[in-house]
Amino acid sequence: MSIEPNLFVRVSSIEKITKQVKKFTLFKETGKGLPRFSGGAHVSTYLKTPSGLVVRQYSLVSPPDDRTKYEIAVRLCEDSKGGSLYWHQGMKVGDRLQISYPKNHFSLSFKARHHVFYAAGIGITPFLSMMQDFSVNGQTFELHYASKSEDNCAFYTYIKKHYPNQSHFYFSDQQQRLQTTSLENHPIGTHVYFCGPEGFIEQFTTKAIELGYPRSSVHSERFSPPKPTVLNTFQVKIHNGATIQVSHTETLLEALHKNGIITSYSCQIGRCGTCELSVLEGEINHYDSFLSDEQKGENNCIIACVSRAKSDKLVIEVK
Amino acid sequence: MSMDAVFIEGKRKYIFCSDEHGLRVLSSVFEHVRKEKLAYEWYHLSTKTRPFLEDFLRKQKMGTFLYVVLPYSELHIVQTMTARIGFSSDESQFIGYGEKWISVFCCRCHELNRAEEQLTELTCIQCELKLEVSDHYSELHHAFLGYPATS
Amino acid sequence: MKWTGNLAHFPYPFKHSTYRYSNNSIPMKQPLSIEVTPSYNNEMLLKRKLLSDHPERCYQSLPHSITGQWEIVELVIDHLVSQYPKDFSVEKENTSWIFFNKILDEKVEFIFGDENSLSCEPLFFISQHVQEDLIYMRQRDDNLYLDAGQLCFPANWSLAFNIGMKFKNIHHPIPGFKEEGLDQRILQFLMRLEAGTPWERLNWSLMAGDRLDTSLETFDQWGKLRKHVTSDNAGELVHIRVEVQKLFRLPRTNSILFSIHTHLLSLEQLSTNREWLQQFYEIMSELPAHIVEYKGISAYKKAVLEYLEGQLQQLKTL
Numbered sequence: 069m070s071i072e073p074n075l076f077v078r079v080s081s082i083e084k085i086t087k088q089v090k091k092f093t094l095f096k097e098t099g100k101g102l103p104r105f106s107g108g109a110h111v112s113t114y115l116k117t118p119s120g121l122v123v124r125q126y127s128l129v130s131p132p133d134d135r136t137k138y139e140i141a142v143r144l145c146e147d148s149k150g151g152s153l154y155w156h157q158g159m160k161v162g163d164r165l166q167i168s169y170p171k172n173h174f175s176l177s178f179k180a181r182h183h184v185f186y187a188a189g190i191g192i193t194p195f196l197s198m199m200q201d202f203s204v205n206g207q208t209f210e211l212h213y214a215s216k217s218e219d220n221c222a223f224y225t226y227i228k229k230h231y232p233n234q235s236h237f238y239f240s241d242q243q244q245r246l247q248t249t250s251l252e253n254h255p256i257g258t259h260v261y262f263c264g265p266e267g268f269i270e271q272f273t274t275k276a277i278e279l280g281y282p283r284s285s286v287h288s289e290r291f292s293p294p295k296p297t298v299l300n301t302f303q304v305k306i307h308n309g310a311t312i313q314v315s316h317t318e319t320l321l322e323a324l325h326k327n328g329i330i331t332s333y334s335c336q337i338g339r340c341g342t343c344e345l346s347v348l349e350g351e352i353n354h355y356d357s358f359l360s361d362e363q364k365g366e367n368n369c370i371i372a373c374v375s376r377a378k379s380d381k382l383v384i385e386v387k
Numbered sequence: 388m389s390m391d392a393v394f395i396e397g398k399r400k401y402i403f404c405s406d407e408h409g410l411r412v413l414s415s416v417f418e419h420v421r422k423e424k425l426a427y428e429w430y431h432l433s434t435k436t437r438p439f440l441e442d443f444l445r446k447q448k449m450g451t452f453l454y455v456v457l458p459y460s461e462l463h464i465v466q467t468m469t470a471r472i473g474f475s476s477d478e479s480q481f482i483g484y485g486e487k488w489i490s491v492f493c494c495r496c497h498e499l500n501r502a503e504e505q506l507t508e509l510t511c512i513q514c515e516l517k518l519e520v521s522d523h524y525s526e527l528h529h530a531f532l533g534y535p536a537t538s
Numbered sequence: 539m540k541w542t543g544n545l546a547h548f549p550y551p552f553k554h555s556t557y558r559y560s561n562n563s564i565p566m567k568q569p570l571s572i573e574v575t576p577s578y579n580n581e582m583l584l585k586r587k588l589l590s591d592h593p594e595r596c597y598q599s600l601p602h603s604i605t606g607q608w609e610i611v612e613l614v615i616d617h618l619v620s621q622y623p624k625d626f627s628v629e630k631e632n633t634s635w636i637f638f639n640k641i642l643d644e645k646v647e648f649i650f651g652d653e654n655s656l657s658c659e660p661l662f663f664i665s666q667h668v669q670e671d672l673i674y675m676r677q678r679d680d681n682l683y684l685d686a687g688q689l690c691f692p693a694n695w696s697l698a699f700n701i702g703m704k705f706k707n708i709h710h711p712i713p714g715f716k717e718e719g720l721d722q723r724i725l726q727f728l729m730r731l732e733a734g735t736p737w738e739r740l741n742w743s744l745m746a747g748d749r750l751d752t753s754l755e756t757f758d759q760w761g762k763l764r765k766h767v768t769s770d771n772a773g774e775l776v777h778i779r780v781e782v783q784k785l786f787r788l789p790r791t792n793s794i795l796f797s798i799h800t801h802l803l804s805l806e807q808l809s810t811n812r813e814w815l816q817q818f819y820e821i822m823s824e825l826p827a828h829i830v831e832y833k834g835i836s837a838y839k840k841a842v843l844e845y846l847e848g849q850l851q852q853l854k855t856l
Contacts (some may be wrong), residue, residue, distance in 0.1 A: 073735060074734075076732075100616070102791050103733055103790075104609070104789060104790035105427070105587065105789045106790055106791060106792040107788060108768055109792075120835075132790065168732075169732060169733035169734035169735075169789065170733060170789050171733070172789070172792045175677075175678075175792050177678075177679055178602075178676075178678035179402070179470075179679055181679075184474075207520060252448070254448060254449045255445070255446075255447070256444070256448060256449060256472060257443075257449060257472060257473015258449050258471045258473070276449075277397070278397075279399055279449065280397055280398040280399045280400075280450030280451070280452070281449050282475055282477035282478055283474065284679070284680065285475070287724050293420060294619045317395040328509055332560070341561060341726070341727055342560065342561050343725045358723075358727065358730065360726070407547075492699050494696055494699070494755060495755050495756075495757075495758070496755075497595075497699075497755075516758070521711070523699075523707075523710055523711050524712075525700070525702070525703060526702070526707075527701060527702035527703070528699065532696070532699050534754075535757050535758055535761070
């Protein structure tokens with residue numbers, strides 16, 4: 069399987085910004101500067117932890133045009149499966165690591181007249197670069213940021229200083245609650261953006277749709293799941309044809325070709341969709357980044373170069 | 388642009404914006420809105436009220452759905468204005484009536500030629516090239532592409 | 539302007555003995571958006587003349603594309619300098635840049651990010667130094683829009699008409715492209731392109747003549763040659779036209795750069811390669827009517843097939 073090209077960086081400083089949040093500054097050791105990025109972008113970080121390779125995504129909080137450094141803010145999760153734990157306890161100044169190029173699935177709408185950002189906890193991170201990146205062509209924005217307390221509010225001072233008129237804070241220890249009713253009075257042409265715990269995103273998204281916001285005006289940031297490390301053996305029956313075995317060391321695509329069933333393919337890394345095949349029976353574990361969530365949910369097609377069966381067997385159609 | 392108004396459910400408020408003729412076009416959707424006891428507002432378009440339309444629309448909140456019925460000759464300007472205010476295609480419907488004129492973009496000299504909707508061939512007023520009107524439409528130019536006629 | 543280099547290096551586009559529209563993109567082994575070939579000087583002369591004589595036809599841009607244009611300048615200069623260090627170099631002192639084109643003996647001084655420091659738009663400036671056509675597709679509101687472009691050698695389309703258009707709409711005139719949601723899939727694929735992983739693909743068509751500038755605007759100048767093709771002159775007159783397209787994610791504006799490098803090969807030259815001759819003949823024989831029609835081959839398909847048959851016959855008698 070091909071590995072995506074990465075950037076090689078080094079930790080130049082670690083700053084504790086709240087009890088649970090640390091900010092890490094990364095710089096590129098050799099070659100050209102780091103790529104510029106757009107507001108809302110994130111990188112995947114590849115962590116070589118004692119228990120194996122862990123991949124985690126973090127929003128970039130540094131200035132988008134600064135090619136000398138990247139900054140990320142990591143909150144230590146109570147039930148960390150290794151990612152934030154490693155960042156907080158394992159990472160030291162001078163340590164090297166690999167990160168991906170910046171990616172963005174949470175960018176500012178171009179046509180919106182007004183943007184409203186809703187952040188809960190560490191969900192504030194993507195909004196920092198978005199607010200920095202704001203191109204002023206008549207567009208306006210406001211930020212609503214909920215946190216346990218002022219002490220726990222990462223980047224509180226920074227935000228209050230740079231965006232005093234646009235930012236609103238809600239501290240639970242002061243009985244201030246960020247309510248979904250906040251969505252009721254935004255003017256036509258507003259786009260809303262949510263980032264925070266899953267429940268927070270669910271709650272606000274549901275309310276926005278209930279109020280009649282078009283789906284395309286509602287945005288939320290979730291990070292894509294890491295690449296799978298578990299590979300299983302499964303059977304595949306070709307409709308009106310043979311049954312083949314796919315071992316844990318090969319992809320469905322490879323197994324088909326090995327058995328003389330030549331199907332189309334192009335990129336072989338789950339991105340272009342050319343090797344897509346219809347699935348008539350069986351459940352699928354999708355590992356591609358081509359099909360939409362909706363298409364994946366329909367469970368009737370598979371990207372053969374990376375995806376695998378969830379069940380023991382699949383019945384597929386090869387044209 | 389559609390021929391009939393289609394009711395879109397799940398909105399907090401419905402705005403009906405039309406002239407006298409449009410009342411009929413919107414009547415069935417309006418009846419539905421009234422029956423379901425949904426919030427609505429009428430903006431009767433006339434030469435007197437037209438200048439205040441933009442301000443009225445700017446005051447609307449997210450969750451509003453806008454219906455506009457006007458003669459084709461006036462519809463596009465209003466459409467451009469509502470898009471500028473922030474009404475997306477998921478939040479508005481525009482229904483035209485009467486004479487419909489289209490623009491044809493000359494592939495050779497880029498001139499915009501005015502033509503009747505059903506026209507399939509015309510001669511460019513600028514460079515005199517015989518053009519075949521295609522169905523390739525540009526929102527930016529608000530025009531259809533005219534290819535060199537194959538004759 | 540036909541292919542003059544080694545035939546083995548020609549970007550031959552066919553894999554199978556039939557051809558249909560598909561997403562035939564593959565990851566690039568070497569991430570370069572541009573390529574300097576032996577015809578650089580000739581093509582740059584032609585390009586600059588076109589840009590100067592017909593700016594409205596060859597260059598279009600929307601006001602908000604400027605940041606993306608600067609990204610393209612940065613990327614292209616980076617590639618020129620790293621791949622062709624003897625021919626191109628750049629000196630940077632903060633935002634003051636000096637770009638040297640040693641092939642054409644030119645020097646351009648400017649302030650990166652400052653439009654006023656250049657005599658034209660950033661994309662227009664860098665286009666003057668590369669053979670490729672450069673198209674900027676901005677990713678905005680879950681779609682791709684053609685927001686800027688420099689296009690001197692289009693295969694029968696109009697940049698002036700298509701400026702500002704959405705991806706699917708740009709491809710609206712291609713019959714068969716919407717089938718089975720191919721246009722949606724390609725759009726999805728493009729929107730998921732990532733920085734650091736550029737892709738390339740080949741696009742092909744056939745043409746009568748070897749003119750690079752086959753814009754829609756000038757159809758009446760080059761289109762009529764289609765009527766002059768015979769099985770006798772097809773070898774010399776008809777050319778296969780291949781576009782090498784490279785796709786780069788531009789992370790600052792989250793947009794895409796399409797660079798298009800057009801190459802022409804006469805049927806005569808193509809026929810000197812046995813495998814290509816055989817394969818191309820099979821493809822042409824089987825090509826569905828709607829593709830033949832769209833690629834403008836209808837008027838001379840018969841003559842081409844007769845020519846290819848003739849060439850194949852000659853091989854058999856050897």
